[in-house]
Amino acid sequence: MAIYVVDRVNTRRADPTLDHSIYTRYATPAGALTDLGFWLTPTESWIEQGSTVVLPVYGQSRDQLVADVRALGWDTQPTEGAWFSCRRRLADKTTRTVHLCILEWLDSNDPVMGAYRLMLLAGSNWDDIAREIGITLVAWQKTMGTPYRHTPGVDAHDSIRAQYRPTQPRWAPYRGGNILHTWSAPFHIRPMLTTGVGSSGVRPVKFDQRQAYLAAMAAVILPREGLRETGVDPMGCGYLRVLPSDPMNPLWALVNRPDSQGCVGLGTETARFLREVGAAHEIIDSWTAPGSRLLRTWTERVLKLPPAIAKPVYTQAHGMMNTKTGSIQRGDWYDLVIDQANATMLRRLWAVWAKLSMWPTTIHVDALEYWVDTDQEIEQLAQLVKVGDRCGEMKLEETQ
Numbered sequence: 001m002a003i004y005v006v007d008r009v010n011t012r013r014a015d016p017t018l019d020h021s022i023y024t025r026y027a028t029p030a031g032a033l034t035d036l037g038f039w040l041t042p043t044e045s046w047i048e049q050g051s052t053v054v055l056p057v058y059g060q061s062r063d064q065l066v067a068d069v070r071a072l073g074w075d076t077q078p079t080e081g082a083w084f085s086c087r088r089r090l091a092d093k094t095t096r097t098v099h100l101c102i103l104e105w106l107d108s109n110d111p112v113m114g115a116y117r118l119m120l121l122a123g124s125n126w127d128d129i130a131r132e133i134g135i136t137l138v139a140w141q142k143t144m145g146t147p148y149r150h151t152p153g154v155d156a157h158d159s160i161r162a163q164y165r166p167t168q169p170r171w172a173p174y175r176g177g178n179i180l181h182t183w184s185a186p187f188h189i190r191p192m193l194t195t196g197v198g199s200s201g202v203r204p205v206k207f208d209q210r211q212a213y214l215a216a217m218a219a220v221i222l223p224r225e226g227l228r229e230t231g232v233d234p235m236g237c238g239y240l241r242v243l244p245s246d247p248m249n250p251l252w253a254l255v256n257r258p259d260s261q262g263c264v265g266l267g268t269e270t271a272r273f274l275r276e277v278g279a280a281h282e283i284i285d286s287w288t289a290p291g292s293r294l295l296r297t298w299t300e301r302v303l304k305l306p307p308a309i310a311k312p313v314y315t316q317a318h319g320m321m322n323t324k325t326g327s328i329q330r331g332d333w334y335d336l337v338i339d340q341a342n343a344t345m346l347r348r349l350w351a352v353w354a355k356l357s358m359w360p361t362t363i364h365v366d367a368l369e370y371w372v373d374t375d376q377e378i379e380q381l382a383q384l385v386k387v388g389d390r391c392g393e394m395k396l397e398e399t400q
Helices: 062-071 114-121 126-144 152-162 212-219 250-254 268-276 296-302 307-320 331-356 375-384
Strands: 003-006 010-014 023-027 051-055 083-089 095-102 193-195 203-209 237-244 264-267 281-289 362-364 367-372 394-399
Touching: 003 126, 010 126, 051 126, 062 083, 062 095, 114 126, 126 152, 126 296, 152 296, 152 307, 203 375, 212 296, 212 307, 212 331, 237 268, 237 331, 250 331, 264 268, 264 331, 268 281, 268 331, 296 307, 307 331, 331 367, 331 375, 367 375, 375 394
Parallel strands: 003 051, 051 095
Antiparallel strands: 003 010, 010 023, 083 095, 193 362, 203 367, 203 394, 237 264, 237 281, 362 367
């Protein structure tokens, strides 16, 4: 899966499988810039299967590009973006794929490729732009294991799926009438958003978790198969509907609101935390399945990306799990990642309460705010909420 970056003078071929060279450069062959038929030949493209071709401009509309691709006997779908996956069924019944990127049509906000469109529009030297594009796309592919050719979220899902071949989890188990429909789950897990009385003091101090949802994706236990109704005997990770023994315990105010029967919907990790700290409850119903830390290896790859790229990769990957269009349609995974992040914050605020009898005035997803009187209290809070520089640790965000 090589990468070709083309202009009127030079063509660069970047090979992600090579360690000794980012790219090779040679004179652009006649027709390579203006004729799609150079890349999409009638029988079989001469370039490697799955390769990427980056052209600075096309000179026609997107609809015309689609028409030109189809006129050559290939197929692609209309898009508002810059990427076109062109496919052709060959005589041996295999499918040939070439990915086209038209740089002028890229979204300038794309964290991976958008800057190069701005450089092109600003009149920067194409020689410099092409070299940087090759370096960037090779670095992505070496880090994530799959090519970059759409958006961070789409390609993140591709990289997750690729690491499990040939033995794969179920990527969309709730289509086709299975028991638990992603879009009508028994309930959903919400991020914690709470403002209350909290501790008293003369000044606020706020702690914010570093890459909270990436840390949650690394730690969460996810079901490989679809969830099933498991009644009062959970069979792994998933959703629990429980009846609190003491609804007045302040911890119950931080999770989902009770239903008309006084029952509360929890993810399995938050339920585990509540049991550990004595917030007893009776399981009324459950939807669970055996699982494991399916995303741990993938999150290690994401941590190797530059921070400005890593954040949209994992946030989009997480958000797209709860859609009907992503290649991983797992609304239960989406909820359980939030549940894991919530449980982490609950453990930290409970450690503060148990040691200092201080309660946060604000909980905002992955941030805690306390009011304090002294610098010593700030130091104690920092130790208990685990301030540090690594993914998942807290940082002292602000103090007045």
